[in-house]
Amino acid sequence: MxxxxxxxxxxxxxxxxxxxxxxxxxxxxxxxxxxxxxxxxxxxxxxxxxxxxxxxxxxxxxxxxxxxxxxxxxxxxxxxxxxxxxxxxxxxxxxxxxxxxxxxxxxxxxxxxxxxxxxxxxxxxxxxxxxxxxxxxxxxxxxxxxxxxxxxxxxxxxxxxxxxxxxxxxxxxxxxxxxxxxxxxxxxxxxxxxxxxxxGKGADNPQTDEIETAKDASAAKESAAAKPATETEDSAGAKAASGTDPAATEKGVEQTAGFRQVLGNPRILRFAIAVVLFHFANAAMLPLVGQKLALSNQKASALFMSACIIVAQLVMIPVAAWVSRRAPDAGRKPVFLLAFAVLPVRGVLYTLSNNAYFLVGVQVLDGLAGGIFGVISVIMIADLTRGTGRFNFVQGAIATALGIGASLSTVGAGYLVQHFGYRVGFLALAAVAAVALAFFWFFVEESNPAKNEAIKGELQAA
Incomplete structure (x- = not known):
C-alpha cells in the first residue's frame, strides 16, 4: 500500500x-x-x-x-x-x-x-x-x-x-x-x-520504471528483449560517459567527473561546436526578417512580427511531441540532422521575396528546426554526460557558448546587411548553416548508447 x-x-x-x-x-x-x-x-x-x-x-x-x-x-x-x-x-x-x-x-x-x-x-x-x-x-x-x-x-x-x-x-x-x-x-x-x-550521475532506479503506463511498459519489454541480456541503455550510457561500471555506481563508489574531464571530452566538444555553428546561423535570421517586414510595411510590422513568432511556436508544439517519440527508436542524430538541414534552406528562402505573408510562411521551417533543437540538444547533453555528475554544468557551458555565438551572429549579420544588403546577409547565414550541417553529419556521433556501435565496442573492450 x-x-x-x-x-x-x-x-x-x-x-x-x-x-x-x-x-x-x-x-x-x-x-x-x-x-x-x-x-x-x-x-x-x-x-x-x-x-x-x-x-x-x-x-x-x-x-x-x-x-x-x-x-x-x-x-x-x-x-x-x-x-x-x-x-x-x-x-x-x-x-x-x-x-x-x-x-x-x-x-x-x-x-x-x-x-x-x-x-x-x-x-x-x-x-x-x-x-x-x-x-x-x-x-x-x-x-x-x-x-x-x-x-x-x-x-x-x-x-x-x-x-x-x-x-x-x-x-x-x-x-x-x-x-x-x-x-x-x-x-x-x-x-x-x-x-x-x-x-547525470548513476543509472535509473527501479521505481522510475514503475511509473510508466501499461503501454510504455509493454514497449519497454519488447525493447529489452531485443537487447543483449548483459547490457541496458542506462548501463551503456553510464559506462561510456564516465568510464565507470554501473555495478560500482550502485555500490556508491562512482566519482563525479572533474570539470576539465568533461570539457575536454572530444564527443562533448564536437557536439558543442556543431550547436554553436547552428545557433550562429539561426540567431540573426528572425531579427533580419523583422527589419524586412518593417521596411515593406512599417504600420503592420509589429503584427507580422508577432505572427512570425506564433507560427513558429505553433509548429514547435507537435514537432516536440513527435521528436520525443521518435528519438529513442531512430536515434538522436538522424532526427537532429533534419533540423540542421532545414536551416540553410530557410536562409535561402528569405532572399526570394519581400512579401510579408511569404516571410511569415517560411517561419514554419523555423518551428520545425526549433522544435527539434529544443528537445534533442538537451537529450544529447544528457547522453554525453551520463555518469559524470556534470549534466547541468555542461548544459550551462554550452548555453554560454550559444549566447556568445548568438551575439556574434547578430553583430556580423547586421554589418553585412548594412554594407551589402539583406540578400547577402541571409546567404551568409545560410552558408554558415551549411557548414554546421556538414560538421554535424561528419564529426558528431550518435549519442544514444543503444544505437552507438562505438560505445558498445568500448564496453566490450572494458
Missing part, C-alpha cells in the same frame, strides 16, 4: 511539469522585446539607452550561465532555486514599471539576466531526477510542447493587453506567470527527485 502511494505521488510530481513549463515559458526571457517598446513609446528613452538596457540580460547570462549549471548540479533544493529566480524576475518586472530611473531599469535587467540562467538547467535537472534516463527523451518532448504552448499563450495575452489596455499590463502578466510557475514547482515533491540522477 505504501509503495503504491509513493508511486501515485511521483506521478503527481511528473504531471506538475506540464503547468511548470507552460507558465515559465515566457518568464525564461523576462519581458523581452516588450521592454524596448515600453521604454520608447511610454518612457521616451533614446535608442542608445534602450539598446544598453536590452543588452544587459544577455551579457549577465553569458557570465553566469556556466556557474548556474554547476550550482544546479550541486544543489538539493532545486524547487527553491526556481521559486527564487521567479521572485527576482517578478520583482524586476514590477520595479520596471514603478520607477522611472534608468539605473533602476539597468539593475532590474541585470537581475533578470542572472535569474533566468537558472530556468533551463533546473527544469532539465528536475525532469531527469524524476523520470530517469530511459524516459528523459519522452518527458523532455512533453516539456517542450508545453513550453511552446506557453509561449503562444503569452504572446496572445501580451498582444491583447498591450492593444486594449496598456503596455504596463504586460509586465504584470509576466509577474503573474512567475507566481503560477512557482506554484507549479511547489507541487513537485522534493523526495521524488533523485538528486544523483538529476546531475
Amino acid at each position: 505504501a509503495h503504491s502511494i509513493a508511486l501515485a505521488g511521483k506521478r503527481r510530481s511528473i504531471r506538475a511539469l506540464a503547468p511548470l513549463n507552460l507558465f515559465l515559458a515566457d518568464v525564461r526571457d523576462g519581458v523581452g522585446p516588450y521592454l524596448a517598446i515600453y521604454l520608447l513609446s511610454v518612457r521616451h528613452w533614446q535608442p542608445g539607452s534602450i539598446g544598453l538596457a536590452m543588452s544587459l540580460p544577455g551579457l549577465v547570462a553569458v557570465l553566469l550561465q556556466t556557474p548556474a549549471g554547476s550550482l544546479v548540479d550541486t544543489s538539493t533544493h532545486k524547487r527553491r532555486l526556481l521559486v527564487l529566480a521567479s521572485v527576482v524576475v517578478a520583482a524586476s518586472c514590477v520595479a520596471a514599471v514603478t520607477f522611472v530611473s534608468p539605473p533602476v531599469i539597468y539593475a532590474t535587467q541585470m537581475l533578470t539576466g542572472a535569474a533566468t540562467t537558472i530556468y533551463a538547467p533546473v527544469v532539465a535537472a528536475i525532469t531527469l531526477g524524476l523520470v530517469g534516463h530511459r524516459r528523459f527523451a519522452q518527458q523532455t518532448g512533453h516539456n517542450e510542447a508545453w513550453n511552446h504552448g506557453g509561449n503562444v499563450l503569452a504572446a496572445v495575452l501580451a498582444g491583447l493587453i498591450g492593444y486594449y489596455w496598456r503596455y504596463e499590463g504586460i509586465f504584470y502578466l509576466v509577474a503573474l506567470m512567475c507566481a503560477l510557475g512557482s506554484w507549479s514547482a511547489l507541487r513537485i515533491n522534493p523526495k521524488d527527485i533523485d538528486n544523483d540522477l538529476a546531475r
